[in-house]
Amino acid sequence: MTGEAPTRYDPRAVEPKWQAAWEAAQVFRAEADPTRPKYYVLEMFPYPSGRIHMGHVRNYTMGDVVARYKAARGHNVLHPMGWDAFGMPAENAAIEKGVHPGAWTYANIDAMRAQMKPMGFSIDWSREFATCDPEYYGQQQAMFLDMLEAGFVTRKAAVVNWDPVDMTVLANEQVIDGKGWRSGAPVERRELTQWFFRISDMAEELLEALDGLGAWPEKVRLMQRNWIGKSQGLQFAFETIGAPEGFERLEVFTTRPDTLLGASFAAISPDHPLARALEGDPEVAAFNAECRRAGTSEEALETAEKRGIDTGLKVRHPLDPQRTLPVWIANFILMDYGTGAIFGCPAHDQRDLDFVRRYGLPVIDVFKADPAAPDVAATAYVPPKSQTVTYLRGFAGERAMTGDAAVAAAVAYCEAHGIGRGVTRYRLRDWGVSRQRYWGCPIPVVHCPACGTVGEARANLPVRLPEDVRFEGSGNPLERHPTWKETTCPQCGGPARRETDTMDTFVDSSWYFARFTAPHATTPTDLAAADYWMNVDQYIGGVEHAILHLLYSRFFARAMQRTGHLPAKAIEPFDALFTQGMVTHEAYYTTEQSSAQLKDFGFEQGPGETSDTSFPMTIMRYHYPEEVEWRDGASFLKGTEQRVEVVPPTKMSKSKKNVVDPADIIDRFGADTARWFVMSDSPPERDVEWTAAGAEAAAKHLQRVWRLADEIARVGAEPGGVAGEEALDLTRAAHRAIRDVTADIEAFGFNRAVARLYDFTNTLSRAPADAPGMGAARVFAMRILAQLMAPMVPHLAEEVWARLGGEGLVATAPWPEADPAMLAEASVTLPVQVNGKRRAEIVVPAGADRATIESLVLADAAVVRLLDGAQPKKLVVVPDRIVNVVL
C-alpha cells in the first residue's frame, strides 16, 4: 500500500460529471430497435405541486433501478417522464395568490424538473410532456370525439355536491362535515346533466381479464374484482298499495332471494323517484332534505347513522299476497346500486337488523345453522353462501342446503311462478367525467339550438382554454367567461354554445403511457411506435391508485384499441404492476389556547350576544422537523421551553409540515445517498420512515465503499491473477453476491439487495489484502460490487468503475453473470431438533443421504444425553435442511 491519503469522494463534483457523460453519450435516449428486446418501465407520473418530495425520490429510484438493470441485461429500455398537470390545486392557487393556473403549473414543472435532474435518473427527457400542453389535450379531445362516435360516451344526470354560497360544485375532499371547505355553508346535493364514459358496459370484460394479469399484486386484482362487484340475484316488483299514480309497482333487486320469506319491510333511497313523489308530505320532504345534506360520497352515506321514515305505504309480499310490508325511506339505500329499493331481511343482514331494532319492526328467521339454534337476537345470522344451513320456511326445495343452492333454487322458483327474473348486476357505475372547472381538458362539444349536442369539428382542435380568465372562488370560470363559449355549430354553421365542462383529470392519466411511445405525433398515438413499445413491462406507483386510475386506464386502453389508437395486444396496457409504500415522517405540533367568536364560523349573532361573545378553543400548529429538538427525553421547539407533541410517522404532507426536502439531502450528501437510503431497510411495498440518522448512515457507507475502491486500485492486481484459497474464497463470495443481488432485484427486494451489498462490502474489506493472488481477486470483487450497486447509486459506481480501469461506462456495461462452478457449497450445517426444539447441529457433506445423517445424529453427544438410552419414537430427516428427533 502506498502512504498517500485516500481521496475523499465528493458527490458535488462527481455526480454532475457523470450526468454530463451520460448526456453526451445519449445513453438514455430510447429509439425503436427491432433487433433488441424492448423494456418499457414507467412510474406513475407526478402532479406538479412545485417541489419533489421523498415519495417521488423513492418511486423514481425504484423505476430507475429496474431501468438500469434491464438495460444492463441487454434490453432496449424506454423510461420516460411527464406531468399530470391539470387539477384543482392550480385553481386554488389562482384563487389564493392571483396567479394564472397555467403559469403556476409550468413554473412548478420547471422547478420540479430542476430538482429531479440532479437525481441522475435514466430518463429519456426528450419524451417529456405535460397533460396541460394543448398538443396533449388536443389529441385527447380527438379521441373523445372518436369515442363519442363509437358509443363509448353518454350524457345523463348525476348528483354533485353544491355549495350554495360559492355557487360552485365541490369535490368530495372539499366537503368537510357536510359543509363547504371555503364558505362553511351546508352542502346541498344537486342533479346536473353530465358526460360519462360507459365503463359499466365493459364490466364483465374488465372483470374476466383480471385473471390474465398474473404479474399484478393479488390484492390489487382482488380490489378491482370487488369494485366491479358482479352479483347474481333476483329482480322482482312489489305490488304497492296506496302509492301515487305511476308507482303501482316497486322494482327491487336482491342477491339473497332465498331470504324473501324473511322480509319484514321494504325500503327505498331518499333519491328514489317514489320518495320524491311523496314529498308532498312535509315530514317526508324534511327527512329527504335532511338525508341530502350529507355529502355524496359513499363513505359519508354508509357511515351515517341508519335512519328511516315510514311512508305509510304498503306492498304485498309476492309469495304470500295476504301479507303486506311497510315501505320505508332509509338513508342507507343507495340510488346508484340495484334499483334504489330493497326488501329488508333483518334475520340475515346486520344492517337491516339494526334498522328494525331501532324502529320496532319484526325479525323473521329464514334459516339456521341447525333447527335447534336460537332465534336471531343481537347479531344477524350471515353464514357464507357456501355453507349448508337448514331452511325453516323453505319455498325452494330441500330444507338443508347451501346458500348458493338456495339462491339458485329461489330464482328458478320465482321465474317459474312469474314473480321475477334472475339478473346479473355490477356495482361498477359509469365514469362521470364532467367537471365544472377551468383547469382541465375542455370537452370538445358544442350545443346548437338547431342540431343539439354536436362534436366539435376535428379541424378546430384543440379547443384551447382561454387565457383571460378571472378566479374568484365562485362558479365555473369557463361558464362566466364573456365570449369563450360563443361559437358556431360545426354542423349547421349557426350560433352555438360551447360545452363549458372540462374532463376529470383521470382521463389525462388514462392514456399518457401510450402517448410516451410517440410523444410528438400529430395523432394521439403512432401505431408503429405503440406496437414496438407497448405494453408497459413494469408499472410502478402507489397503492392508492389500485382501483380508480388503473381501472380507468384499463378501460381507456380497450376503448383506444377499438377506435384504432392502440394495437390489440395493448388492451391490457400494464403487463406487471408494483405498488410501493409511502415515505413517512413523524409530525410535530404545539397547541395554544385562543378564543373565537361564533361569527368566525358563519353563525349569525344571537339576540343577547354582543360582538365580543367568544368561547375558548385550542389551536394546533404544526412545525417542521428542523424546528424541533430533543432534550431531557422530551421534544421542544428549538431554543424554547415549549413542549412539542409528536405524532407517529404519517405520510409526508405540506399541511402537517412533516416533509423532508430532497434538495436539502442532495446538497448535503448527494443524490446517491438519497437513492441508497430510500432503497435500504424497508421493503418497497411498505411505508418507509425517513430519519436523519438513516440518511447519514447511507452517506457514510458510500464513503466507505469509495475508500475501499481507492485503496484496492492503489494496490492493483498482480500479474498472476487470482490464485490461493483465500483469493478463491473472495471470488466465490463475489459470485454469490451476483446471484443473490440479481435475484433480489428481479423480485423487487431492493432492501434485501442492499443488505447483501453491505454484507459483500464487509467480506471484501476484511479479506486479507496480502494473501497470494488477492490483488487480482480484490480488483475483480470491487468491480463486481460497483456493477451490482450501479442501479441504486449510479454516480459512485461510475467513479469506482473508472478508478479500477473499467472499460466505458457502467451504465452501458453488461450485467455480470454468476459462474455456477463458483457457487457450489461443499458442506451444510443441519440443525438438530429434539421434540421441535433446537438442541444441536451437525455438519454434513452437501447432499448427504438420510442414512448418513441418521447415524451422525444418533451419535451426537447432546442427542445421546437427551435420549438417555431410549429409542426415538420417530426421526424426521429433511436432507440439507433439518433433523427432528421425536422422543
Place this chain on the structure above:
RNA sequence: GCCCGAGUGGCGGAAUUGGUAGACGCAGCGGAUUCAAAAUCCGCCGCCGCAAGGCUUGCCGGUUCGAGUCCGGCCUCGGGUACCA
C-alpha cells in the same frame, strides 16, 4: 359502514415450498487509534435468570414431528370508497 393490506428486539427490517427466528443496517455499550476530538477500525448487543434453563414474531384458540409462515375468531394501524391526485 364496506373492500384491501400490515403488525417480528430500543428502531427499520431478514427468514425458498411450514424446517436454526432476529441476516443487514440504525441507535446504544466497550475497546483501539488520537494530546484531544472528528473521522476510522475491532468487539458486544431480543427478554427474564447468578446459573442451569425458560420465554419470545399484535391477542386468543387450532392443525403439525415442527408454525412468523397454514386454519378459525378478535384487536390496532394504514390505503380506497367513484369530484384529491
